[in-house]
Amino acid sequence: MSEAEDFTRVAHAAREAAAELAPLPRAPKDAALRAVADALVARAKEIVEANALDIEAARASGTAETMIDRLRLDEKRVESIAVAVREVADLPDPVGEVVRGSTLPNGLELRQIRVPLGVVGIIYEGRPNVTVDAAALCLKSGNAVLLRGSSSAYRSNTVLVEVMRDALRGTEVPADAVQLVPGATRESVKHLMRARGLVDVLIPRGGASLINTVVEESTVPVIETGVGNCHVYVDADADLDLALEILVNAKVQRPSVCNAAETFLVHAAVADAFVPAALARLAAEGVTVHGDERVAAYGDHVVPAGDQDYRDEYLSLDIAAAVVDSLEDAVAHIRRYGSAHTDAIVTRSQRAARRFVSLVDSAAVAVNASTRFTDGGEFGFGAEIGISTQKLHARGPMGLPELTSTKWVYIGEGHLRTSTGTVIAGDVE
Amino acid sequence: MSEAEDFTRVAHAAREAAAELAPLPRAPKDAALRAVADALVARAKEIVEANALDIEAARASGTAETMIDRLRLDEKRVESIAVAVREVADLPDPVGEVVRGSTLPNGLELRQIRVPLGVVGIIYEGRPNVTVDAAALCLKSGNAVLLRGSSSAYRSNTVLVEVMRDALRGTEVPADAVQLVPGATRESVKHLMRARGLVDVLIPRGGASLINTVVEESTVPVIETGVGNCHVYVDADADLDLALEILVNAKVQRPSVCNAAETFLVHAAVADAFVPAALARLAAEGVTVHGDERVAAYGDHVVPAGDQDYRDEYLSLDIAAAVVDSLEDAVAHIRRYGSAHTDAIVTRSQRAARRFVSLVDSAAVAVNASTRFTDGGEFGFGAEIGISTQKLHARGPMGLPELTSTKWVYIGEGHLRTSTGTVIAGDVE
Structure with a gap:
């Protein structure tokens, strides 16, 4: 056969x-x-x-x-x-x-x-x-x-x-x-x-x-x-210590899975404060950063990122990075390159969180939490x-x-449809 | 361009x-x-x-x-x-x-x-x-x-x-x-x-x-x-007057739509009583019946039905018909030829209704009601x-x-996932 x-x-x-x-x-x-x-x-x-x-x-x-x-x-x-x-x-x-x-x-x-x-x-x-x-x-x-x-x-x-x-x-x-x-x-x-x-x-x-x-x-x-090109966006109003912990957790805790972060985006207003700290911490964790020129300006070990870096899942100790000028630019980046799996914002601003959640068109949107929580077990489904x-x-x-x-399923007792409404044909004994 | x-x-x-x-x-x-x-x-x-x-x-x-x-x-x-x-x-x-x-x-x-x-x-x-x-x-x-x-x-x-x-x-x-x-x-x-x-x-x-x-x-x-090859099954325990009204309504009230009936199946136990009455009434309504040999035995004007008659939507004043030996045979016919739109059973038996609803794998299953009710407006959706x-x-x-x-959407305050559970990185101010 x-x-x-x-x-x-x-x-x-x-x-x-x-x-x-x-x-x-x-x-x-x-x-x-x-x-x-x-x-x-x-x-x-x-x-x-x-x-x-x-x-x-x-x-x-x-x-x-x-x-x-x-x-x-x-x-x-x-x-x-x-x-x-x-x-x-x-x-x-x-x-x-x-x-x-x-x-x-x-x-x-x-x-x-x-x-x-x-x-x-x-x-x-x-x-x-x-x-x-x-x-x-x-x-x-x-x-x-x-x-x-x-x-x-x-x-x-x-x-x-x-x-x-x-x-x-x-x-x-x-x-x-x-x-x-x-x-x-x-x-x-x-x-x-x-x-x-x-x-x-x-x-x-x-x-x-x-x-x-x-x-x-x-x-x-x-x-x-299963394809997850997940983002962590560090907003202008982010608690930067929190942002760093979330970014590291999302990237490092289990890099081979689909809900691990593959790109981080930093609002220009906090880039001076955040990016150097992030580069140092990620280097210490063994992560290679692939960044645009604005990220590269903060460190010697940044590998230049091309379109493909923003598009692919690394599933390894690599992460792409870019500095953006606004929350809207972060959203545009995510829409352009993302896989609509999970994207996170770190912010203290209720307005920014609300706007990010509303504009990002992904299966899951996280606010002040690691992307790693998008999981049937974590959501309480028992299995996925x-x-x-x-x-x-x-x-x-x-x-x-x-x-x-x-x-x-619909159950009647002789229900007939007419041009003016329902008529009951008779009673079921 | x-x-x-x-x-x-x-x-x-x-x-x-x-x-x-x-x-x-x-x-x-x-x-x-x-x-x-x-x-x-x-x-x-x-x-x-x-x-x-x-x-x-x-x-x-x-x-x-x-x-x-x-x-x-x-x-x-x-x-x-x-x-x-x-x-x-x-x-x-x-x-x-x-x-x-x-x-x-x-x-x-x-x-x-x-x-x-x-x-x-x-x-x-x-x-x-x-x-x-x-x-x-x-x-x-x-x-x-x-x-x-x-x-x-x-x-x-x-x-x-x-x-x-x-x-x-x-x-x-x-x-x-x-x-x-x-x-x-x-x-x-x-x-x-x-x-x-x-x-x-x-x-x-x-x-x-x-x-x-x-x-x-x-x-x-x-x-x-939209493709609707809908069936009306007249069970051994059907109220036959009711069954006839439902069959006629399902076929005749608006023959060009997808929830109109295209085939009726009759349990052998009630064929003698039901089929002649159905043939007479359908003829009076201008409907041509395409039947198997067991249906044809009850009337001169039955057109012989082939596989294609059981498979197609007529969307006209035509209907296919067959006599079946059991509810299970009716279900098998529907599974084989149907389009899984709407299938109806007419029966007084709670057990038969329960079994038909459970076995028929269609978008809608009607009990003692015309197939014509499968409709967004009738279901109360306002529009479909x-x-x-x-x-x-x-x-x-x-x-x-x-x-x-x-x-x-999930909202945390610095939620990180670890191998042993959740850790909170810090508080959002």
Whole structure:
């Protein structure tokens, strides 16, 4: 059977499983998730063995040790993956929630009810824990999932999916609700992207180039996640000590993540006071500053910044910087170069904060806080499937409700619509 | 200047206007809409004259009179378009609504706030009143709009947009927030579909082929609207008199709209009693029934139905029909052939109603009511931009809130994230 046929078979099976899974109430879904968690722990050895083969192959092909560490699973890590699955089981079920409801003037009872999306496709890179995390979130929200992880983790993912499916066989959740996209080829991504009608939404999690490819080529609706070119703007009215702590935290606390700061902008009125202190502190923290001429005037170690520096995510101990003449210029810079993830202002001025919040068109806007707080865990969602930087459907951290759609239900007793209003045909006995 | 350059200029102008319009509160937006309504009435003669040229051209090219009637504007119709604009002004402003909000355990004040989408592209056919209705809904929800109407209404649309833009010049809403896509060529639709980054969402309103083209080719996110292959299922436990009234109303009351019924399914247990009565009544109403063999067994005038009959929207006095052996078979038929718009069950059984609502995966599910009630006006939205049949972002009738996104705002006093929790850097004076 060709890979394309394999894919179609798997996608159809997921679609049927989704129809079976959608009407299930919470209890059987939670029981299934707990069975998955138990199986992961019970079969940890098998998982670690498969993972060792991935690691061996990665090492043989000269993969960097930091990447290999991301790929590695040991029994302790498998254990913590299982804990995360149990935490998802403990979260409230979004399905069935009545989002809005009323009795219409004509007596129709109208309700808008949360329902699963159907089949969710996840395309991701790196860590094999995503395989289980994503599957757990999809199952909990009543969705079937098609998983397409990185080819370097294909052996690990294959076993993880096998363990999950085996565990589901003893539950009310159909095993086919969790599927690995067959093959780890580039073609297998294409099958997913062209599966309109079989797959309801694609969520690419990874770098900008993966996401752009999916957005350009997919006929399945896409939710973009994860690219974060976040800014910290130090306003003319900022408490400069606070500004420095926020800037350093946003850049340094975890540079490899999407909510880390990649650029700071300083109002000209406080540049003399702020920029030298920032350059010294960032240097001490091991951060390279890529600045415009106005920033470079304050220090010898500033690397000249070009357009691309303002545009890219470094995801490293690098940061771009510029001096701006006004809050409006800061906003214009953010609109031009930003990725609409998270942008922060540091200011004591209520007016400046209000204006920045109103003008910056990003998924999250922070006032006197580090950009690092844009996170499903921090927001209290319990878990997140990613951080959406698009405007449709979901924006910002995506929890379980963002993995659902809604359905309108209206109940009458023979309600007919006429040109002048509603007529009731008769009474239901 | 080429049409492509023209388009880019217009789209950039819309984008800038959107940034200006987004932070405006309700009052200036309402004032602008009222100015638009006044201008439409004041310049009705000009509009009707331009429309007469479209009608003349349509007639010369042999357009059917029913289509010409859809195209026609007279002073009375212009007046009622202006009334609709005033009604939009009277609706509550969705922008700024706090959708969720809390103080996090670490003291961050978190709010999720409704914001405009940005630039909305509307591709539509037929009636020129959509030009004004869509513009009014977009402006009210803080969005700029790029309008691409049918080429047959290009002269009417050009003058309508001119009148709206002139009226906006005296208001706080930038005139560039309303734009007609230059040219009425097929290319002009392509420009819209490829304008990712300039246009935030495309809403095609029209037939299935237009919508499919846009979905397949657009890199801009799309909201599908308007294709309605709606079903009425007559359950074994139905009140058959009620079922007949609902079926006739759903089919006949306005056959050309998307929430009209296109297929009815009858449980085998009541087929003997229901189908002959339905065939007689539908014939009396001038409806042609396209049925399977089991339906045909009850009457001479049943046209044999093929797969395509079950799949298509007739939008005419035709209806497909089939006898099914169970509620589950009815659901399977709807899943297979339906467009996930609105499907109705007629039943006295609470259990059957519950099961049908749970299993049918459509934007709206009606119980003992005509499918014709799936409508923004009937649902109390005041106005609608269309009826979404997709699952992402909006499903069912789309009112003003569906033309918005959200933004997360969090406010701290020096909140830093550390590996062990939150640390406050200092106090804002």
